[in-house]
Amino acid sequence: MMEILQYEFMRNALMAAVLVGIACGIVGTYVVIKRIVFISGGISHAAFGGIGLGYLLGIDPILVAIPFSILSALSIGIISKKAKVSEDTAIGILWSGGMALGIIFIGLSPGYAPDLFSYLFGSILTVPSFDLGMMLILDVIIILTVLLFYREFSAISFDEEFSTVVGVPTKILYLLLLCLVALSVVVLIRVVGVILVIALLTIPAAIGRQFTYEIKKLMLLSIFIGITLTVIGLWLSYLLDLASGATIVLVLGTAFLLSSFAKRIRPVF
Amino acid sequence: MNEEIVSLKNIEVYLNDSPVLEDINLSIKQNILLGIIGPNGGGKTTLLKVILGLIKPDKGEVRVFGMSPEEGRRFIGYLPQYTFFDLNFPISVFDVVLMGRYKGVFKNYSEEDRKAATNALKTVDMLEFRDRQIGRLSGGQLQRVFIARALAREPRLLLLDEPTASIDPEMQKSFYELLSELKKRMAIVLVTHDIGVVSVYVDEMACLNRRLFYHGSKEIALRELEKVYQCPIELIAHGTPHRVLRRHTE
Numbered sequence: 001m002m003e004i005l006q007y008e009f010m011r012n013a014l015m016a017a018v019l020v021g022i023a024c025g026i027v028g029t030y031v032v033i034k035r036i037v038f039i040s041g042g043i044s045h046a047a048f049g050g051i052g053l054g055y056l057l058g059i060d061p062i063l064v065a066i067p068f069s070i071l072s073a074l075s076i077g078i079i080s081k082k083a084k085v086s087e088d089t090a091i092g093i094l095w096s097g098g099m100a101l102g103i104i105f106i107g108l109s110p111g112y113a114p115d116l117f118s119y120l121f122g123s124i125l126t127v128p129s130f131d132l133g134m135m136l137i138l139d140v141i142i143i144l145t146v147l148l149f150y151r152e153f154s155a156i157s158f159d160e161e162f163s164t165v166v167g168v169p170t171k172i173l174y175l176l177l178l179c180l181v182a183l184s185v186v187v188l189i190r191v192v193g194v195i196l197v198i199a200l201l202t203i204p205a206a207i208g209r210q211f212t213y214e215i216k217k218l219m220l221l222s223i224f225i226g227i228t229l230t231v232i233g234l235w236l237s238y239l240l241d242l243a244s245g246a247t248i249v250l251v252l253g254t255a256f257l258l259s260s261f262a263k264r265i266r267p268v269f
Numbered sequence: 270m271n272e273e274i275v276s277l278k279n280i281e282v283y284l285n286d287s288p289v290l291e292d293i294n295l296s297i298k299q300n301i302l303l304g305i306i307g308p309n310g311g312g313k314t315t316l317l318k319v320i321l322g323l324i325k326p327d328k329g330e331v332r333v334f335g336m337s338p339e340e341g342r343r344f345i346g347y348l349p350q351y352t353f354f355d356l357n358f359p360i361s362v363f364d365v366v367l368m369g370r371y372k373g374v375f376k377n378y379s380e381e382d383r384k385a386a387t388n389a390l391k392t393v394d395m396l397e398f399r400d401r402q403i404g405r406l407s408g409g410q411l412q413r414v415f416i417a418r419a420l421a422r423e424p425r426l427l428l429l430d431e432p433t434a435s436i437d438p439e440m441q442k443s444f445y446e447l448l449s450e451l452k453k454r455m456a457i458v459l460v461t462h463d464i465g466v467v468s469v470y471v472d473e474m475a476c477l478n479r480r481l482f483y484h485g486s487k488e489i490a491l492r493e494l495e496k497v498y499q500c501p502i503e504l505i506a507h508g509t510p511h512r513v514l515r516r517h518t519e
Binding site for chain 1: 321323342343345347349352353354355357358359360361364365368369371372373374375377378402418422
């Protein structure tokens with residue numbers, strides 16, 4: 001096991017697992033308790049439009065994905081709060097619209113898109129150092145934002161109407177929360193790809209919430225679960241020569257089943 | 270003492286082009302327990318939300334403590350009719366009540382806030398449940414926690430929307446006695462179906478069915494009730510000290 005650490009790509013992969021675990025533990029907690037899983041799925045798929053635009057413009061796709069997914073997060077958030085269009089309709093349109101844009105952009109760009117597959121399904125073993133740096137910066141932004149607005153995010157997740165009454169600027173903070181989802185999507189793209197991102201945003205927190213009823217503890221627990229399961233998935237995919245993103249997601253799913261089962265036999269505190 | 274804390278002038282609210290509230294004029298004074306009664310769909314909850322600034326009236330003027338509702342609502346404690354939340358939400362009873370103390374972005378909860386939250390839980394007799402996860406309470410206990418959340422604010426105006434809906438009959442009497450105690454410090458608006466109970470404890474009464482049919486002393490209000498409900502009604506004061514009204518004749 002230890003000898004694989006001598007390879008740089010392995011060290012990068014482990015680093016990526018840690019950075020991914022932090023983003024999905026913190027933001028995933030809100031995704032699960034505020035029940036914005038479907039919105040987050042929409043944001044992550046729409047981010048593919050940004051990847052495609054990056055190919056077309058010849059800029060690092062991850063860099064273009066950041067403004068693109070933030071823009072789609074804001075549009076979903078604003079449209080879904082207007083009564084004329086129902087929320088799931090708005091999500092569905094942006095979900096497929098973003099992907100369609102990505103496909104058109106890639107079709108228009110000259111030549112062949114070599115690592116397109118890694119953006120769709122992830123490839124933790126080929127995360128470049130530049131992207132690792134970017135993931136680190138995004139993680140820092142996420143942590144600082146949540147530290148600053150922890151009370152507000154918790155309040156609007158629990159009861160939006162009452163939060164408004166006591167003076168929480170609910171609309172702005174809801175949009176800010178969606179922007180954090182967009183940033184964590186970008187952090188996760190390299191590892192599991194736009195299609196599988198939603199698994200990492202939901203499953204660690206979904207497992208964690210069976211064992212605690214404190215938001216702070218849930219975040220820490222989800223980070224720990226996210227890192228551990230990603231590393232296990234990485235190791236299994238290396239051992240069995242399977243696609244890393246998909247293996248990680250299947251490990252997460254299996255862990256969720258096992259934890260629900262364990263919870264049923266022995267009620268935990 | 271007789272200070273006016275809420276004033277509504279010529280309020281009209283439309284929902285999908287049909288009127289929910291029409292021509293509402295209402296003034297709420299300090300240290301008064303005002304009961305608002307009326308049939309379902311009569312606009313009672315809408316009226317509270319207009320005072321809170323959650324619903325903007327299509328016409329008319331709202332002043333809360335001489336300010337706009339958005340500014341004035343920081344002095345209001347609010348108990349909604351329904352609170353929708355996830356029963357598995359990871360939060361303790363104490364932290365829910367503490368939310369009632371929210372003062373603004375970047376302002377952390379202080380020791381004073383914690384004390385106020387503790388006192389509020391004591392007032393509704395729920396302090397022993399302070400560390401319980403919010404979903405592991407009965408309906409009545411939950412309602413008391415939400416009342417504590419409204420009280421934790423130490424409000425100058427308390428808006429209660431059907432507060433006794435899920436409280437056991439034994440608890441109700443002590444709840445209304447609590448309100449009589451609280452109104453020494455604040456004004457209270459109580460929206461309810463329970464005409465019998467209201468008529469015993471409230472000081473003033475308003476009858477609402479899209480329009481405000483009457484607002485003033487409760488004795489007269491009770492006589493006007495038939496107009497509001499548009500059918501003969503009989504008032505039965507179940508469980509409360511005495512029967513309030515004679516039987517209405519057809």
